[in-house]
Amino acid sequence: MVDQARARRLAKRISSIVATAIEYEIKDPRLRFVTITDTKMTGDLREATVYYTVMGETLDTEPDYTEAAAGLEKAKGILRSKVGAGTGVKFTPILSFKLDTVPTAAKEMEELLARARAADARVAQVAVNANYAGDVDPYKADDDTDDED
Numbered sequence: 001m002v003d004q005a006r007a008r009r010l011a012k013r014i015s016s017i018v019a020t021a022i023e024y025e026i027k028d029p030r031l032r033f034v035t036i037t038d039t040k041m042t043g044d045l046r047e048a049t050v051y052y053t054v055m056g057e058t059l060d061t062e063p064d065y066t067e068a069a070a071g072l073e074k075a076k077g078i079l080r081s082k083v084g085a086g087t088g089v090k091f092t093p094i095l096s097f098k099l100d101t102v103p104t105a106a107k108e109m110e111e112l113l114a115r116a117r118a119a120d121a122r123v124a125q126v127a128v129n130a131n132y133a134g135d136v137d138p139y140k141a142d143d144d145t146d147d148e149d
Contacts, residue, residue, distance in 0.1 A: 010087060011039040014048050017086040018079050018095075026078065030071030033063060037100045041093065048083075048093040051100040065099060072097040 019036040038051040052072065054063035072079075076095055084092030 007041040007043065007045060010045060010089065010093075011041045011048065013087055014041075014050065014083050014093070014095075015039040017083050018050055021079055021082045022075070025082070026075050028071045028075060030064070030067040031075065033057065034068050034072065037102070045089065046091060046093055047096065049096050049098055051098050053100045053103050069097065069099070 015036050015038065018039075022031050022034055022036070033055045035053050035055065036050060037053055040049045040051070041047070052068070054065055054068045056063045076097070080092055080095050083095065
């Protein structure tokens with residue numbers, strides 16, 4: 001088994017190498033909006049899972065995840081050779097790419113929080129002009145002595 005700190009350092013180095021290669025060296029237009037978010041290594045340092053996300057061209061367009069995955073799959077060999085040259089480890093890890101779902105989940109949570117804030121604001125607005133349904137003080141006071149007779 002390998003030291004966990006070494007695995008983390010190697011994963012960080014692989015993320016950096018892959019991100020730099022995608023940005024500056026690989027000229028595939030399908031990878032233009034791909035961002036590397038994280039890398040996880042197996043305990044034996046033989047396999048690396050590289051997490052990525054894809055941004056849309058504009059805020060209105062939906063990213064093309066299938067094209068990005070196809071571009072990464074095609075560039076896998078080149079990226080692995082660059083990782084091998086850049087890390088200097090005895091065995092170059094096998095790269096696999098996985099779409100990172102954290103940004104999507106974070107966006108969904110932000111939308112849910114915004115809806116909850118809007119609902120709270122509506123409730124607060126209704127409460128400003130609200131009146132009690134019954135008496136202002138529905139509880140009996142001590143000076144009510146009707147039951148003593």
